[in-house]
Amino acid sequence: MQKLVTFLIFLLIVVLIALVTIPQWAVKKPDKVLIGHFPDVPNCWLYFGLDQGLFEKYKLEPKLIEFSSYEEALDSLQNGRIDCFFSFPWSFLLQEMADTLTEMEGDTVHLQKAIMSFYSTSEKPYGALVVPEKSAITDVKKLSRKKIGVVRHPCAELEALLVRALQQEISPRNVHTESVEKSQVSSLLEDKEISSALLYEPNLVRMLQRGKTQILQEDPISSYLIDAYPLQVACISTSFLTKKSEAALNFRNALEESLQFGDLNEADVRGSLADYMNLTTSESRKVRLPLFETYETIDRDAIQNFADLLTSEGVLPDTLETQGQGIFFDMFE
Structure with a gap:
């Protein structure tokens, strides 16, 4: 009997030790994702996803970093200080693309990829x-x-x-x-x-x-x-995609869930914006939401047409071919 009691005590100790030590080696820690943002632009579904805890659901630990300069944000994205940014003006990104192509004489790999595009349209004016x-x-x-x-x-x-x-x-x-x-x-x-x-x-x-x-x-x-005026573009860093591909996939999944749920519940999306966009509760209830496209549905011809329009108006210096230049996000195919 004494031997049985001793054995049971020993077994209990082993189980307790296992329970204490298993989390340290068997439970994967959430992947940190450094998300840069500019608070006065249409990042609605990012903020909604953060508010709903969707990134934690996909084993991510999101950290929001506010920027006041697009130039600083782009430099941080390209040099690995943030993993993604919400969001650049499309014209700013196209200008950066034109400058990069000029510097590299047309042979370049872009350090950021477009993952979401936001628009003002005649039916959904922003x-x-x-x-x-x-x-x-x-x-x-x-x-x-x-x-x-x-x-x-x-x-x-x-x-x-x-x-x-x-x-x-x-x-x-x-x-x-x-x-x-x-x-x-x-x-x-x-x-x-x-x-x-x-x-x-x-x-x-x-x-x-x-x-x-x-x-x-x-x-x-x-x-x-x-009709579909490209306002802003959210980008993810190429480094994040290649070095943390599993985390990047989970980030994509969390963002898509936010988009799918939020598209059906726009009142809930608006309700999550007050703190992130420095709006009053009354303002957040009335704020307009832009049309969005994901990396799978971005109309690349429309972006090319927009680049051509900017060139004709002297905003971009030269004709810019956007397709085939690697700025669009084609992973997870």
Whole structure:
């Protein structure tokens, strides 16, 4: 009997030791994913996935790192300080691509891949021309020779595209724009010299929720010029894809689940944006969501057409062939 008791005690000790030590060698630790973000752009489904704990579900440990400069974010992405970034203006990425091709004389491997693309469309506009609530301007044609405020953009594309878009209604020589800093947006229409402003989210909802502002025309660029206006592009680093392929696959799966669930529950997506995008609860409920495409569905011809448009408007210096240049994400086929 004593031997049996001794054996059972020994067995219990072995089991307890196993329970204590197994997690240290048998349970795989979550993979860290360093996610750079720029908070004033449409990263809705990333934030929703973070809010819902979807990345943890796929054995990832996400760390969100905020940037205030696209140049700094790109450098961090290309040099391995972050694994992905949400998100660059498409024009900024195309400019970087053009510069890289010039430096390398056309023979280059891009250090980042496009994994998501966000758009403003005529059916789902992400921006609008706004005027003061009691403005006498009730039609786009009345903006002729009036000053339109445009928030400063990394590649100065908005002013060029707005002039081109409005030419159906106003002679280009009579479209007057003024570039303003983001910090000036809240008081933009208080400037008596500025009659209207082109705003995209989240600046648009902030202005509308404060009152004394009304929409004159839904996004004129997607209404008049290019129906699916490529706004932003989320990128993943080539290094992350090759060195941590399992983590990259799990990241893709978590993001896709966020997209699938969020696409059916836009109210829930909006509800998760307040903290990440510096919105009030009221603003987050009203903020618009952009159209999105994943790496599998990005319309590459549309991106090429956009690059051609930027070239024709002098935003890009030369004709840029986007396809076959390795900027699109083709893994997990």
